[in-house]
Amino acid sequence: MARKGLRMCMIVCSIFLIVVVTIILAISLTILKPKDPDISVHPYGLENFQIIQPNVTAVPLGMVITIVNPNYGTFNYKNTTGYLSYHDINVAKAVVVSGSVPARGLFNITTVAGIMTQKLMDDTQFWSDIEVGTLNFEATITLPGKVTMLKIFKKKALVHVACDLSFKLNLSSIHTDSSCISKIKL
Ligand SMILES: *[C@@H]1O[C@H](CO)[C@@H](O)[C@H](O)[C@H]1NC(C)=O
Ligand SMILES: *[C@@H]1O[C@H](CO)[C@@H](O)[C@H](O)[C@H]1NC(C)=O
Ligand SMILES: *[C@@H]1O[C@H](CO)[C@@H](O)[C@H](O)[C@H]1NC(C)=O
Ligand SMILES: *[C@@H]1O[C@H](CO)[C@@H](O)[C@H](O)[C@H]1NC(C)=O
Numbered sequence: 787m788a789r790k791g792l793r794m795c796m797i798v799c800s801i802f803l804i805v806v807v808t809i810i811l812a813i814s815l816t817i818l819k820p821k822d823p824d825i826s827v828h829p830y831g832l833e834n835f836q837i838i839q840p841n842v843t844a845v846p847l848g849m850v851i852t853i854v855n856p857n858y859g860t861f862n863y864k865n866t867t868g869y870l871s872y873h874d875i876n877v878a879k880a881v882v883v884s885g886s887v888p889a890r891g892l893f894n895i896t897t898v899a900g901i902m903t904q905k906l907m908d909d910t911q912f913w914s915d916i917e918v919g920t921l922n923f924e925a926t927i928t929l930p931g932k933v934t935m936l937k938i939f940k941k942k943a944l945v946h947v948a949c950d951l952s953f954k955l956n957l958s959s960i961h962t963d964s965s966c967i968s969k970i971k972l
Contacts, residue, residue: 813939816858820933820943820970823861823887824854827925827949827964837903844900849880851895851927851947853887861887861943863931870899870951871924872912877905882927889935919956925949925964933972944971 830848839845851868855861863884870878880899887893906912915921929945949966 813935816935820859820972821856822968822970823856823945825947825949825966825968826852827951827966828852829951829962832960832962837906839903843902843904844878845903846898847878847901849897849899851882851897853893853895855887855889855891855893857933858889859933859935859939860889861931861933861945863887863929863945866927866929868897868899868925868927870901871926872906872921873909875905875909877902877923882929916955919954921953921955923951923953925951941972945969946971
């Protein structure tokens, strides 16, 4: 009777162990092979943006960076800085305060880019771009942080983002478009 009980226990224990190992393996595989997040950038408050302001070196432009996280882990990122360049010249920087992108969720980072308008206007192509009505920028940001699953599984991660940001101007409005490439690295 006792031996039978022992055998039963061993079988149950083995099954339990197999289940636990499988779950841990599945979790580590999802955590180690994360998908790249979907990112878009939307400038806001453009209707009040004035490129020429006396004695102002950096004109603030609001930006919302929308991150869609396709993974089962939460991504917590630290304070970082984003950059905006125009014809390969850095023309703005934006401080991004730490935050948390939920698992399989969406998070909006709100930040302000200080556009160094003098640098922009010093560019030889600026006025011809204005005439054509299209200004193209490249936005880059690296988010250092951590992917966390079930509060136990943690892994350092880096998300690199590069976006083509295009402003189309006409007499009545400014239309913006962004297309971003992101890469998550563990
Ligand atoms: C801009 O700066 C100059 C000299 O630094 C000063 O004389 C002028 O009053 C300032 N203008 C404004 C609008 O602050
Ligand atoms: C991140 O930035 C915020 C706002 O500037 C600041 O209060 C906080 O201390 C910073 N955190 C770290 C870890 O530097
Ligand atoms: C995030 O920003 C986008 C675009 O501005 C907006 O459509 C969406 O409702 C926002 N979502 C949240 C959760 O703030
Ligand atoms: C300006 O662009 C917007 C959006 O691209 C468009 O709807 C509008 O008709 C354009 N206006 C003029 C005057 O071209």
